Amino acid sequence: MIIAFTVVLGVLAWVTIRGQEAWPFSAYPMFSGRTAINKVRVVRIALETDTGARVWWRSAFYRYPEAVGLSLKKLYAPASTTSTTPLVSAQQQKIYAEVVRLLRQEEGDRHRYRALLVISRTVEPTEERASGEQALVIQEEVLARLPLSHDHS
Amino acid sequence: MITVNLFLSGHYNGVRLFLLLFCLATALQFTLHAREQLHFWRTMPRRVYGNPPRLLGRVQLPALTEGQFLLAGGLFVTGLLGATVGILPQFFLLVALIAYFFYFNPIMPLAYIQRKTNLIPIVLLILLLSPGLSQPLTQPTPIWPLWLVKAALAQIYLSAGVQKLRRSGWQWGDGYSLQAYLVEHYLWGDTPAAWWLAQRLWLCRWISRLTLLFEVSFVLILVFPALTPLYVAGGLLFHLATGLTMRIHYLIYLGPVYLVFVPEVLARVPPWSYR
Numbered sequence: 001m002i003i004a005f006t007v008v009l010g011v012l013a014w015v016t017i018r019g020q021e022a023w024p025f026s027a028y029p030m031f032s033g034r035t036a037i038n039k040v041r042v043v044r045i046a047l048e049t050d051t052g053a054r055v056w057w058r059s060a061f062y063r064y065p066e067a068v069g070l071s072l073k074k075l076y077a078p079a080s081t082t083s084t085t086p087l088v089s090a091q092q093q094k095i096y097a098e099v100v101r102l103l104r105q106e107e108g109d110r111h112r113y114r115a116l117l118v119i120s121r122t123v124e125p126t127e128e129r130a131s132g133e134q135a136l137v138i139q140e141e142v143l144a145r146l147p148l149s150h151d152h153s
Numbered sequence: 154m155i156t157v158n159l160f161l162s163g164h165y166n167g168v169r170l171f172l173l174l175f176c177l178a179t180a181l182q183f184t185l186h187a188r189e190q191l192h193f194w195r196t197m198p199r200r201v202y203g204n205p206p207r208l209l210g211r212v213q214l215p216a217l218t219e220g221q222f223l224l225a226g227g228l229f230v231t232g233l234l235g236a237t238v239g240i241l242p243q244f245f246l247l248v249a250l251i252a253y254f255f256y257f258n259p260i261m262p263l264a265y266i267q268r269k270t271n272l273i274p275i276v277l278l279i280l281l282l283s284p285g286l287s288q289p290l291t292q293p294t295p296i297w298p299l300w301l302v303k304a305a306l307a308q309i310y311l312s313a314g315v316q317k318l319r320r321s322g323w324q325w326g327d328g329y330s331l332q333a334y335l336v337e338h339y340l341w342g343d344t345p346a347a348w349w350l351a352q353r354l355w356l357c358r359w360i361s362r363l364t365l366l367f368e369v370s371f372v373l374i375l376v377f378p379a380l381t382p383l384y385v386a387g388g389l390l391f392h393l394a395t396g397l398t399m400r401i402h403y404l405i406y407l408g409p410v411y412l413v414f415v416p417e418v419l420a421r422v423p424p425w426s427y428r
Contacts (some may be wrong), residue, residue: 001299004282008275008301016312019319022210023261024271028313028325034321035333037351042340056343060350061193062400063264066341067201098201105196131351 035132037123037136044075045099057116060106071095072118076143089122097147105129118144158394161406166294167416168283171302173237176249176275178409186265187226193263194222204264214258215263225256241288250277272410275305277421298373302413307372309407310388314368326365338399347398369390378417386415 015025045057045065057065075092096116103113120143126135171188199216201203207213217221219223222261225393232249253274261267280286280299285294338344367387374381389411395401404411 001284003283005297005301008279012305012308014420016308016315019312019316020210021206023206023208024274025209026268026271026312027314027316028268028309030268030313031330031334032313032316032320032325034325034330035298036329037333037336040333040337040340041338044341060189061196061263062342063262064196065206067262069341102201123336123340128354134354138340138350144368145299 019077027091037125040123041073042121043069043076044119044121045069046117046119047103047113049115050112050114057103059102064102068095068099072143073120076118076120092144100148113148115148115153116146117142118146156407164291164293165416165420166285166288166290166292166293167296167420168280168285168298169239169288169290170416171299172242172280172283172286174412174415175280175409176233176237178412179273180230182405182409183226183230190226190263190266191223194219194260195210196257198260198394200263203236205261208254208258214255217255217259222256222259228252229256236280239287243270243281246277246281246286250257250274250281253277265405266401269403272305272309272405272407276302276410299413299416302410304372304375306410306413307375310368310371314365317365317368323365326356326358326362328356328361330359331361331364335398342400344398344400350398360421364391380419381414385411423425 008049011022014020015022019027019029021027044055044082045068047057048054059065072092077093099116099122119144120141122139124137124139126137182259184231196414204213212240229249231251232245232247232252235245237247238245253270257266257270259275279298283294285292288294331365335347335357339347339351350360371384374384389404391401392401392403392407396404
């Protein structure tokens with residue numbers, strides 16, 4: 001019992017001190033980095049419907065759009081937009097194929113969407129008011145528009 | 154007149170009580186979310202997230218067929234419920250423990266599972282090694298298993314605080330980082346609470362400081378049990394707030410672990426008597 005007690009405590013202490021992951025033991029490093037709103041940039045997928053309206057891709061499993069967005073953010077990093085290599089292009093196509101697959105799996109008929117939009121979102125702070133509130137303005141930029149083919153297979 | 158005093162410290166089986174509460178609560182949460190978890194498994198998360206985490210950072214568990222996945226889930230909940238019966242609890246706890254790894258590994262990226270179920274196998278392991286699992290509730294048992302579960306819970310917060318201090322120092326409490334994380338979550342998921350809070354830097358600052366203080370000091374409950382109600386309330390409030398602002402739902406599978414404090418609460422109930 002004493003050995004087991006010591007081992008469990010020891011592993012908990014080890015992952016905490018070393019900051020390492022050893023599932024199911026974790027250091028829980030989430031949100032530990034220092035950042036600011038002028039560094040925040042989110043890449044999000046939107047869908048253009050057949051009527052031309054734009055709706056955000058919202059999966060039943062909301063982490064999917066976030067994970068896809070994180071992957072696309074690396075591929076659409078400012079340094080890479082000026083020279084898109086074939087490898088980057090292939091990676092982007094793979095991600096888009098996964099989005100379409102998930103859409104088809106969750107929503108069935110995807111024919112009501114005619115394009116997939118990759119949108120970069122950032123925030124601009126304005127001056128802080130006397131009340132202590134700080135108005136934030138969202139800025140969006142369409143990085144890519146990918147027409148969706150109506151595949152009846 | 155019969156005087157019954159079941160819940161004074163050292164006069165009851167707190168370990169078995171916690172086993173009952175934890176296993177039943179976890180089995181309930183599993184049952185409520187099993188369908189959604191199966192749907193997520195069917196979306197093949199590996200294709201988006203890559204390979205699931207390795208056991209202890211070393212062992213890649215094999216990919217399962219749907220039948221094997223369902224079997225693992227069935228064994229997990231059977232193990233939990235079987236452990237509550239009181240006959241061969243160690244066997245059923247072992248079944249649940251092994252099944253946990255195979256069932257939850259492929260669906261780890263699911264929002265309310267990633268890291269949120271980490272304590273389940275740790276608690277099952279502690280219970281597996283605990284004395285008195287089959288003893289009646291009136292039978293006194295050592296309390297070290299409960300202390301160890303609390304230590305595992307405290308490690309979550311302590312480590313989170315330590316990593317913040319390691320990467321960012323005390324400046325993490327200046328509010329700007331929390332504001333940025335809230336904005337990021339709003340830009341992803343349109344959570345109005347996150348947007349509201351992010352526009353109040355002074356509030357972000359105070360919450361950041363309180364969060365850091367809470368995380369690095371939660372461990373004090375291990376040596377000063379009188380602080381427990383404060384920190385339990387703080388923990389529940391913390392998780393409710395992150396659920397509301399960032400859609401981070403720890404309490405689904407961490408909530409049952411918080412039931413480790415129930416024996417302690419009951420120990421403070423005045424003795425009652427029957428005529």
